[in-house]
Amino acid sequence: MTKDELRAELERQAQRYTEVYGGEVVTYAAQPDPERKPWRKRSNFLDQQFERELEKIEKEKIEKEQQAQADAAEDADL
Secondary structure (H helix, E strand, O other): OOHHHHHHHHHHHHHHHHHHOOOOOOOOOOOOOOOOOOOOOOOOHHHHHHHHHHHHHHHHHHHHHHHHHHHHHHHHHO
16 A cells, blocks of 8 residues: 555545434644754763862862961961
C-alpha cells in the first residue's frame, strides 16, 4: 500500500465516519521527537585529581591572603 493509497483510504474512512455516525474527525500533527540532551563527559580519575589540586591551590591562596591581611592589621596596630 502506497502513501497515496493510504491517504485515500483514511479519507474514505473519515468521510464514512462523519456521514454514518455524525462524528467529527480531528487530525493531529505528528509529535516532534524529544530533544536529546548534549553528551557530557564523565570525569575520570585524572580529572578528579586535577579538580582537587585546583581546589587546594585556591584554598592556599585564600589562606595566604587572609594571613597577609592579618599581618597588615597587626602592623597597623603597632
